[in-house]
Amino acid sequence: MNASISPLTFTTPLGLTAHAKAEEFRQHHYHSDKAKQVYLNTLAVYAVEVYLKYREFETDWEHSDSYDPIMQGLMNVADLLVSDYGKLECRYVLPKAEVVEIPEEVWTERIGYVAVQLNESLREAKLLGFVDSVTTKELPLNQLRSLEELPAHISQFQRLRSQPTSINLSKWIQNSFDTGWQTLEALFDSPPSGLAFNFRQSPATNIERGKLLKLEQAGQQVALLVGLIPTQQSEIDISIEVYALGTQAKLPPHLQLILFDETGTSVMQAEAGGSESLEFQFSGEPGESFGVKVTLGDVSITENFII
Numbered sequence: 001m002n003a004s005i006s007p008l009t010f011t012t013p014l015g016l017t018a019h020a021k022a023e024e025f026r027q028h029h030y031h032s033d034k035a036k037q038v039y040l041n042t043l044a045v046y047a048v049e050v051y052l053k054y055r056e057f058e059t060d061w062e063h064s065d066s067y068d069p070i071m072q073g074l075m076n077v078a079d080l081l082v083s084d085y086g087k088l089e090c091r092y093v094l095p096k097a098e099v100v101e102i103p104e105e106v107w108t109e110r111i112g113y114v115a116v117q118l119n120e121s122l123r124e125a126k127l128l129g130f131v132d133s134v135t136t137k138e139l140p141l142n143q144l145r146s147l148e149e150l151p152a153h154i155s156q157f158q159r160l161r162s163q164p165t166s167i168n169l170s171k172w173i174q175n176s177f178d179t180g181w182q183t184l185e186a187l188f189d190s191p192p193s194g195l196a197f198n199f200r201q202s203p204a205t206n207i208e209r210g211k212l213l214k215l216e217q218a219g220q221q222v223a224l225l226v227g228l229i230p231t232q233q234s235e236i237d238i239s240i241e242v243y244a245l246g247t248q249a250k251l252p253p254h255l256q257l258i259l260f261d262e263t264g265t266s267v268m269q270a271e272a273g274g275s276e277s278l279e280f281q282f283s284g285e286p287g288e289s290f291g292v293k294v295t296l297g298d299v300s301i302t303e304n305f306i307i
Contacts, residue, residue, distance in 0.1 A: 008146055010051045010127040018046040019122070028069035041066060041078035044092040044116040047125035048080055055151050058083035066090075076103045079110070085157045086111035093117040093128065099138040100128075107134055111157050115144055166304040169238075170286060172207050173230060181209040187223055188245075212245070215299045220252055221245045224294060224303065234285060236307055240292055241279040242272075250276050258293040 022042035029035040045066050049059050060081040065071040079087045089110045093100050100115040115128040129144030132153065145153075167178050187210040207228040214221050227239035240259065244251050251272035259268035259280050270278045284290065289306040 008129075008148065010054070010147060012047050012050045012125055014043055014046065014118075014123050014125055018043055021046060025069065025072060029073060034073065037076060038072045040092045040118065040122075041072075041076070041090070043118060043122060043125060044090040044114075045078050045080050047116050047127060048088060048090040048114050051127055052080075052082060052088075057085075057151075057154065075105050077106055079106065082111070082154060085154050088130075088154075089113045090116055093141065095120050097141070099140050100144075101138055102134045102136075104137060112150070112153060113139075114147075114150070115139075115141060166289060166306040169226075169228060169236070169305055169307050172209065172228060173236075177209060181211050181226075184208055184210055184225070187212065210243075211303070213242075213294055213301050215255075215294070215296045215301065220255075220296060222251060222255070222294065224292065226305075231283070235283045236285075237281070237283050238307075239279060239281050241277055242294055243277045250274050251278065252296055254296060256293075256295045258295065260291045260293070262289040264291075 022039045025042050026035045026039045029038055045061065045064075049061055052059050060083050061067050064079045064081045064087065065075065065077045066079050071077055078090045078092070080090055081087050087110050089102065089106050089112070091100050091102055091113060093115050095117070097117075100113075102113055110133070112130050112132055113134055114130045117126045117128055118124075119126075127147050128141060129147050130150050130153070131139060131143065131145060167181075171177075208225070210223045210225040212221060213224050223243045223245050225239075225241040225243055227241070229237040231237060240257070242251065242255070242257050251274075253272055253274050255272040255278075257268075257270050257272075257278040257280065258266055259282075260266045268280050268282075270280070272278055284307045286307050289304065291302055291304045293300055293302045295301075
């Protein structure tokens with residue numbers, strides 16, 4: 001391979017391997033426009049894969065939509081999965097073009113969009129640059145970020161993915177709940193009458209969900225309960241409660257419930273001391289985040305939330 005790289009661009013030949021793969025995919029599509037689209041998309045993805053391997057990133061093209069003939073037929077897609085980071089969209093640019101076309105159907109679930117210029121003979125591809133995100137079908141090439149910045153841009157997503165996943169409570173209000181969060185009826189054989197979730201005595205849209213927490217090393221199971229009451233002031237009243245489960249009449253005496261803000265600073269803390277539940281009540285605004293930690297001895301479980 002005689003690829004060449006400069007701080008601003010990367011050029012690679014498109015030899016037999018690239019064209020054989022493009023032809024293989026083209027054969028799945030009988031409509032000439034779709035067949036041409038798939039062929040050129042494949043060459044663009046191939047070129048970006050060569051570049052990423054040059055930069056020592058692992059790729060997984062076979063698990064990308066652009067590798068699947070069915071998805072090729074349904075969408076105008078040229079994605080490439082970068083292992084452990086996410087998908088790059090690889091959009092071809094024909095000679096003399098001043099814009100790169102990016103269909104609206106690929107405007108989401110991408111960590112970036114790379115413009116790949118194909119020469120007239122389709123024997124060479126040049127990566128021109130990239131953008132983080134798009135909101136228009138035609139992006140002027142002079143708005144591309146330098147290709148030199150792409151490796152660092154990709155790498156930041158590993159750091160983002162290493163951060164704890166937050167439960168989005170705003171989605172709960174839209175009746176979309178995260179896996180593991182159950183109704184109280186499903187969590188308890190008979191929901192205890194002493195549960196909270198009625199502060200400010202609001203009769204309106206109370207939202208209640210619970211999750212089983214297994215403090216396995218301590219040999220204990222408890223329920224973490226979250227209650228939401230939207231208010232007219234755009235705030236959301238929130239109740240966090242830990243409740244004894246099963247045959248346990250009371251929580252373990254030394255079990256602690258800790259609430260911390262988005263900086264990780266503890267703002268509320270309580271110890272069971274033989275009670276059947278612990279509860280915090282507070283209000284928050286959309287966009288704010290907080291965390292809840294349940295600890296017992298050396299065992300702790302943390303749940304992170306964003307309102």
